[in-house]
Amino acid sequence: MLPEYNSELPMSQKVLLNATEINIALNRLACQLIEKHDDFSKTVLIGIQPRGIFLAERLKTLLETEYKIKNIKLGYLDITFFRDDFRRGEKPLEANKTSIDFVVEDKNVVFIDDVLFTGRSIRSALTAVQSFGRPLEIELLTLIDRRFSRHLPIQPDYRGRQVDAINGEKVKVCWKENDGEDAVYLVKN
């Protein structure tokens, strides 16, 4: 799933967030969501494939168990067919599963992704979600917001941590259920 971070090139990685810090950030994000969306009756969460779904699931579980909010609607949105770099990269684009079994018409939609970098994925997601209706409002939640790297005028409404990273660096978000640990690294090549 992850791009080739484990290449033989010499690289160093720095911990940006450890498991405890991620947990604190998740709790804060959950509280911020509740502040705005109350009981989530008019709100739907949409995890952006492939890496946003872990964060989205975590938040849903947290909201349900810790904050006793019931019936949170969570969907996954794949943006592959809506990307603007079709035929422009070295590798072909591979699709992931979209599963949205509710209507987004007149709902408050919260996009959830792990890292906000250029903003192009979110631009694609804004187009893709239109296939499922006309939302009342769309917000963006990201765990990591990479500053000064946007190609488009897109900013998060909820952010876990703001990070300054130069272009050669990568931000790697690991989740226990997929990568064996909860951690965020800044990887330098």
Next chain:
Amino acid sequence: MELSVNHLLGIKYITEADIQLIFETADHFKEVINRPIKKVPSLRDITIANLFFENSTRTKLSFELAEKRLSADVINFASSSSSVTKGETLIDTVNNILSMKVDMVVMRHPNPGAGVFLSKHVDASIINAGDGAHEHPTQALLDTYSIREKLGDVAGKKVVIVGDILHSRVALSNIFALQKLGAKVKVCGPKTLIPKYIEKLNVEVETNLRKALEWCDVANMLRVQNERMDISYFPTTREYTQQFGLNKTLLDSLNKEIVVMHPGPINRGVEITSDVADSKQSIILEQVQNGVAIRMAVIYLLASKIKHHED
């Protein structure tokens, strides 16, 4: 993952991995075409020409819908209303169309090998939508995809293809696709309509329809292609129907529930009766729906191999 080929000329030329990739991509497109808005913008800078040198309704509509669902620009061409009747050659016709900046050609042609020939002479991705009695790869892909959807897997399944094997491009493409995916294939029909060297393809021949049906999990009933028959291959249609037609009594008398398929167009009452075609065991309409998803997948995967030029 990407396809091992730049054209889809026949199932013979692609690998099992290619077929699986097409299936996985089609799964995603099947979800797309069931959305309220059934369209994605992936191919908005691709132009596709549909060249039909032979009649078609289903395949042509299915391809055109698939192209439009992917946001490609589409131009259509039917030989009956074109300069082909004035004596233009195939390469000239296609090169003229390509000079209008077309990236991909979907072609149906009455001559076997027309797609292969064209792919060697023109600079565009070619999709074969049926070439004479040779191959019809997208039909075989949608047939095997429909089997996979209905029975979970194609590997290990027993499929009998019944009817006019001799004139059928669907039969040949299906045999290749089913075998590449690990299914066992038999053909069944009057001896006159079974090609002479069919056993060379590791296909068994069965001339008794009941025996064939009792053996199989899936029966693919082909249409009797009267338009391709230069001589009389069986005495009367009535006799063909009695020996090789599938009716409800025969279907119900089998000791298991088989899946019934038909590539269309159906000659109701000849190779298959109406009550069978409309029964629960028939997946004929699912085949048509899957056709759009499969063609979207093929077009998308081939288009992703066309390099982007910034000119």
